[in-house]
Amino acid sequence: MIKPPWIRGVRRALLAVGTTAALAVGLLTATATTSQAATQGPCDIYAAGSTPCVAAHSTTRALYGAYSGPLYQIKRASDQATLNVGVLSAGGYANAQAQDSFCADTSCVITVIYDQSGKGNNLNQAPRGHFPGPAEGGSDNPANAFEAPVTVGGHKAYGVYVAPGTGYRNNNTNGTATGDQPEGMYAIFDGTHFNGGCCFDYGNAETTGNDDGNGTMEAIYFGNSKGWGWGSGNGPWVMADLENGLFSGVNRGFNAGNPSVNNRFLTAMLKGGPNQWAIRGGDARSGSLSTYYSGARPNASGYNPMKKQGAIILGIGGDNSNASAGTFYEGVMTSGYPSDATENAVQANITAAGYNSGSTSTGSLTPGSRVSLQATTAPCCTSHFLRHNDADTKVVISNINSASSATDKADATWIVRAGLANSSCLSFESANSPGQFLRHFNYQLYLNTDNGGSSFAQDATFCPTTGNSGVGHSFQSVNYPTKYIRHYNFTAYVAGNGGTNSWDATSSWAQDTSWLTASPLN
Numbered sequence: 001m002i003k004p005p006w007i008r009g010v011r012r013a014l015l016a017v018g019t020t021a022a023l024a025v026g027l028l029t030a031t032a033t034t035s036q037a038a039t040q041g042p043c044d045i046y047a048a049g050s051t052p053c054v055a056a057h058s059t060t061r062a063l064y065g066a067y068s069g070p071l072y073q074i075k076r077a078s079d080q081a082t083l084n085v086g087v088l089s090a091g092g093y094a095n096a097q098a099q100d101s102f103c104a105d106t107s108c109v110i111t112v113i114y115d116q117s118g119k120g121n122n123l124n125q126a127p128r129g130h131f132p133g134p135a136e137g138g139s140d141n142p143a144n145a146f147e148a149p150v151t152v153g154g155h156k157a158y159g160v161y162v163a164p165g166t167g168y169r170n171n172n173t174n175g176t177a178t179g180d181q182p183e184g185m186y187a188i189f190d191g192t193h194f195n196g197g198c199c200f201d202y203g204n205a206e207t208t209g210n211d212d213g214n215g216t217m218e219a220i221y222f223g224n225s226k227g228w229g230w231g232s233g234n235g236p237w238v239m240a241d242l243e244n245g246l247f248s249g250v251n252r253g254f255n256a257g258n259p260s261v262n263n264r265f266l267t268a269m270l271k272g273g274p275n276q277w278a279i280r281g282g283d284a285r286s287g288s289l290s291t292y293y294s295g296a297r298p299n300a301s302g303y304n305p306m307k308k309q310g311a312i313i314l315g316i317g318g319d320n321s322n323a324s325a326g327t328f329y330e331g332v333m334t335s336g337y338p339s340d341a342t343e344n345a346v347q348a349n350i351t352a353a354g355y356n357s358g359s360t361s362t363g364s365l366t367p368g369s370r371v372s373l374q375a376t377t378a379p380c381c382t383s384h385f386l387r388h389n390d391a392d393t394k395v396v397i398s399n400i401n402s403a404s405s406a407t408d409k410a411d412a413t414w415i416v417r418a419g420l421a422n423s424s425c426l427s428f429e430s431a432n433s434p435g436q437f438l439r440h441f442n443y444q445l446y447l448n449t450d451n452g453g454s455s456f457a458q459d460a461t462f463c464p465t466t467g468n469s470g471v472g473h474s475f476q477s478v479n480y481p482t483k484y485i486r487h488y489n490f491t492a493y494v495a496g497n498g499g500t501n502s503w504d505a506t507s508s509w510a511q512d513t514s515w516l517t518a519s520p521l522n
Contacts (some may be wrong), residue, residue, distance in 0.1 A: 007257050037134070039091065040349070042330075042346045045345050048341060051334040052335055053332045054117055054121060054334060055175075056117045056332040056333075057116070058331070059071055059160055059331065060084075068086070068087060071114060072084075073111045074109065077108070079281070083098065093152050094155070096156040105501040107145060108146070110143045122170060124213070126169035128315075131319055140315075141165045143315075144420055146367075148160065148329075150356060150358050151356045152356070153354040158359070159329040160170065162326050163325055164323050164449065167314060169318035175192075175355070178311040182273030184271035184462060186220075186331060186346065190266070191262045192262055194236040197323030198222070198321040200222050201318075202314050202328060204308050204333065205318035206311055207310065209318075210318075212318075214300070214303055215242060215304075215305070215309065216318065217308055218270070220271050221239045221240065221241040223235070223326065224236040227246070228244075228247075229248045229255070230245050231254070231260065236260065237259075238269075238405050239258065240272075249293040257292060265284035267289065273376075275305075275371040282347055287351070291340070305327035312482075363517055364416075365464055367426070372386075373386040373515045373516070376469065378511070385400045385518070395491075400412050404521075409522040413521050415428070415429060419478065420437070420450070421461040427457075427460045428460075428462075435450055436448060458478055458479040463475070463476045465499040467515070471510045471516070472515050484496075
């Protein structure tokens, strides 16, 4: 293949200088501001370092400077129609407005994450493996398209929000490493969204969907599971899933050199070759990479030589274990073992991309805003706020003021999200328990972890209306449209104005179902 002149020039610069500083200057040619796309992407940098991408996945931006194809496909619930979401311009950012328009008044899921490398290594809804998923035929759920809003370079975009039961896979890949062949990979994750379930992975896995023994995987893991390995602190950690082991270093189990990391946007890197491998990581918004481990393969049997099979997974383990949670924005896999200098230049490209958590507004019902919901019923409750209870999963109202504890204030703070079951309505995610949403069950309100299912999405979606009392807002259940979020005896329900349940009592119903959207308490 004839390489463009700029790639040949960068390659000559790399060979001539061979330093991290030269790579940062010679390879990274991002614009001075983050309002425009970089003139080259991470995969251009890997190619210049002689370790080209064989898979490149992102729902937020192009990973090559010249890429102008689709990033991902969505399917809407109302009519099962699909749409490919592309970039605003070659090498640029996702056209999130196309998703917003297509999914208005309904919900959408991400059905395909396209491979930008030209190898055809697209990620699709994961089929049943050794462990079944919750969808039809034992497949895993596709991700809700609206649960991970961000901005990149000042442009709105959406990540891939993996709830337990969600996963993507490609068992028929082209060009990925097999056996003991060298490879590298990175992913950008939300460092605050994780759990201890197995296994939130991105990378190389079995083509069978089964556990085929030690060394048959090589994937980045992120979470706080201590079932196989762990690092210092309480986690979460970036580790390597090598099958039958999450490794934080050379030892099976504990490795003190692997730190807990929780950057809002986290760069996680893994690379492996014959009897060598490394874990690296850093803040995807600023700064350089740290090396958490670099050295020989684990001192446990079965991992030298490796027996990689070359499938690609996202959000699940190699045997389709799907109890994990996390959020993915972009990631690649390479042919060959990338140098630290090349990875450092990729990190510089990532930090220049301008990832941000999206809306920073407060006290409004704009998705991304942080709010607290204040009761309006006089005289009992005007100093009370809707909050989740630390003693259980119930949602209640309680008196909270400036002198209240930080925990109480955080429990009464919510992140507004586009409705999980209807993007024109709203869902409320706990500000201090990422991945857990306000939802009704048997008419009572709870704080529960999103399981990725359609029933949960409906139970967690509420449509804002003018307050039933004429004050503030009321929140109508999307699947029980005659019922609204109400406090009754200091406990929260979805309630109708009259009915057989005690919380449907007509007395003060209009006030009890009307809420002020206050500035966040935390």
